[in-house]
Amino acid sequence: MPEQAPCPLFINGEWIISSATETSPVYNPSDGTQISATPMCGQEEASKAVEAAAAAFPELANTPATDRVQVMFRFKELLEKHFGELSQIVTRENGKTLDESRGSVRRGIEVVEFACGAPSFLMGESLENIARNIDCDTIRQPLGVSVSISPFNFPIMVPMWTFPIALVCGNTFVLKPSEKVPLSCIRLVELLQEAGLPPGVLNLIHGGKEAVDTLLTHPDVKTVSFVGSTPIARYIYETATQNGKRVQSSGGAKNYLIVLPDAEPDSTIDAIMGSAYGCAGERCMAGSALVCIDQAGEEFMPLLSNAARHLRVGPTDRDPDAQMGPVVTKAHLDNIHQHIQNGISEGADLLVDGREVRVEDTPEGFYLGPTIFDHVTPQMSIAQEEIFGPVLSTMRTADLDTAIEYCNNSGFGNAAVLFTQSGAAARKFRHSVNAGMVGINVGVPAPMAFFPFSGWNNSFFGDLHVQGHEGVSFFTRQKVTISRWIETKKRFF
Numbered sequence: 001m002p003e004q005a006p007c008p009l010f011i012n013g014e015w016i017i018s019s020a021t022e023t024s025p026v027y028n029p030s031d032g033t034q035i036s037a038t039p040m041c042g043q044e045e046a047s048k049a050v051e052a053a054a055a056a057f058p059e060l061a062n063t064p065a066t067d068r069v070q071v072m073f074r075f076k077e078l079l080e081k082h083f084g085e086l087s088q089i090v091t092r093e094n095g096k097t098l099d100e101s102r103g104s105v106r107r108g109i110e111v112v113e114f115a116c117g118a119p120s121f122l123m124g125e126s127l128e129n130i131a132r133n134i135d136c137d138t139i140r141q142p143l144g145v146s147v148s149i150s151p152f153n154f155p156i157m158v159p160m161w162t163f164p165i166a167l168v169c170g171n172t173f174v175l176k177p178s179e180k181v182p183l184s185c186i187r188l189v190e191l192l193q194e195a196g197l198p199p200g201v202l203n204l205i206h207g208g209k210e211a212v213d214t215l216l217t218h219p220d221v222k223t224v225s226f227v228g229s230t231p232i233a234r235y236i237y238e239t240a241t242q243n244g245k246r247v248q249s250s251g252g253a254k255n256y257l258i259v260l261p262d263a264e265p266d267s268t269i270d271a272i273m274g275s276a277y278g279c280a281g282e283r284c285m286a287g288s289a290l291v292c293i294d295q296a297g298e299e300f301m302p303l304l305s306n307a308a309r310h311l312r313v314g315p316t317d318r319d320p321d322a323q324m325g326p327v328v329t330k331a332h333l334d335n336i337h338q339h340i341q342n343g344i345s346e347g348a349d350l351l352v353d354g355r356e357v358r359v360e361d362t363p364e365g366f367y368l369g370p371t372i373f374d375h376v377t378p379q380m381s382i383a384q385e386e387i388f389g390p391v392l393s394t395m396r397t398a399d400l401d402t403a404i405e406y407c408n409n410s411g412f413g414n415a416a417v418l419f420t421q422s423g424a425a426a427r428k429f430r431h432s433v434n435a436g437m438v439g440i441n442v443g444v445p446a447p448m449a450f451f452p453f454s455g456w457n458n459s460f461f462g463d464l465h466v467q468g469h470e471g472v473s474f475f476t477r478q479k480v481t482i483s484r485w486i487e488t489k490k491r492f493f
């Protein structure tokens with residue numbers, strides 16, 4: 001694609017140029033240059049994508065599951081073949097290090113691998129003689145047109161949480177990536193097309209609120225999947241459900257990392273660094289609130305501060321030794337700076353100031369180094385709000401019960417992590433903490449493709465999560481058949 005060329009749409013098997021007059025710039029965060037432009041599609045183009053998907057649905061729904069998964073097998077082979085290229089696209093438009101991009105692409109491929117097992121997980125259940133001469137069985141059937149509205153932070157992984165499972169279940173699809181990172185999804189759709197996906201089965205559009213609202217209210221759309229901030233996730237859920245859609249809407253998080261004094265120092269520091277500063281903190285599983293219990297703060301904070309100061313920040317598209325890259329846009333960088341200033345104003349101790357980081361080779365990049373606040377209180381905004389950047393807010397407390405209380409009072413519920421060598425403490429934490437994904441000595445407890453991504457509270461709106469068998473249930477509905485056959489005296493055999 002030429003530099004700064006408007007991103008195309010993919011509707012009914014054809015790549016087309018949008019008629020939208022408004023575009024949103026796409027940047028390379030490492031150097032601040034514009035590399036493309038995203039058309040802000042309106043109602044007409046969004047509706048065309050839904051209509052194409054609706055028209056393709058009857059044929060796909062009646063295609064045997066064994067045939068549907070053949071496309072996914074070919075798609076998986078193409079993803080492996082283009083693994084390096086896909087990783088580089090993610091790094092270029094998002095700013096992740098190449099290793100982080102590779103990890104995210106691999107996680108997406110794992111969902112495709114799971115989806116290839118559709119003939120097994122789509123099987124129903126049956127029982128003979130639920131009453132005399134009466135049998136009962138269930139089958140799973142697809143719903144229709146499914147929609148995914150995906151975020152900027154994982155341009156390949158998050159879309160692949162949804163459409164591989166939706167397609168093998170027999171649904172057709174409309175994908176709307178974030179306007180900040182459209183290039184990864186464009187390449188995914190090109191590979192799907194190469195894998196032999198029939199026209200209309202998956203469609204790609206771009207845009208903002210007008211396009212999204214069209215998808216949320218269109219009568220042919222049956223399911224909506226979303227990942228983003230909590231206010232938008234709530235809006236997506238409320239709007240789509242009011243219009244009769246099945247919805248899985250993932251919001252933000254304030255994930256707590258709790259350290260007991262008996263935690264093993266080296267592995268704990270490594271895990272906290274990875275959790276807080278991996279992907280520049282731009283992930284809903286990032287550990288952004290640290291609670292040190294009893295003497296843990298005196299031991300761990302100097303080690304953590306030293307590690308943060310020595311983390312190499314640089315242009316991920318050209319520096320293979322960069323350990324953390326930029327954030328996605330200048331506007332997002334400015335927003336994080338405001339959060340840091342709020343923390344200072346509220347009286348927290350700024351131990352490590354990431355605003356001091358300078359990347360000489362690419363001064364126009366959107367860089368912020370690892371930042372650490374200490375002696376934060378639960379009432380401070382930096383302890384309550386999702387910053388979505390490399391900022392860690394540290395609290396001190398005397399006991400595990402208080403630390404759990406801090407976590408449970410946050411209002412979010414994605415992840416919570418405890419570092420300890422005590423089995424009793426770990427069991428208590430696992431039982432008591434109000435979060436859907438729990439880590440014990442694991443900094444980022446993100447589940448594999450065959451388990452659900454199980455956010456709770458204000459981190460998720462809906463009933464059925466992405467991935468695993470919950471994902472299969474989300475994209476299908478069960479039909480129960482009860483049969484009785486009366487043997488007559490007249491025989492035909």
